[in-house]
Amino acid sequence: MYYTYVLQSDIDGKFYAGYTKDLKLRFDQHNKGLVESTRNRRPLRLIYYEACLHQGDALHREQYFKTYNGKRFLHKRLKSYLTG
Template identity: 65%
Template sequence: MEGYYYVYILVSEKDEKKYTGYTANLPLRFEAHNLGKVASTKHRRPLKLIYFEACLSQEDALKREKYFKTHYGKMYLGKRLKSYFTGQEKTYE
């Protein structure tokens, strides 16, 4: 959808680490990550999109991204994604 900014969480299928980012074009950004065009994730491919939120402004998306990178944000995501991680070998904290 146009006019939204997306905060997203990726998980590496290689090292099982998470990556948090934001973008105005989620499909294009996800493709860039998996094609190795994003320096911070290019050696961690393949990546899987496990969560996203839509925000009405870039400022809100950036604030949300920063929150997700804090201790409390990681706790929130752990609870929010509990059903995703159920059955996974490792937990993501």
């Protein structure tokens, strides 16, 4: 399985989307500062993930989450979470 995931920074509230084969390991790497793109945005929370059977599907979904429509999808999907 491959996982597409979305993290939210407690510092700036912004999202980070990525994909991985080992979600727990990757999340730990992000929070330990081992990922350069999120190092200065820690601590991070895992707020959403999807499982895919194929790597290409997970990559495609990650790229979608980084688009305007993908961000709108996430905000609609996570509406109750984001508004409290």
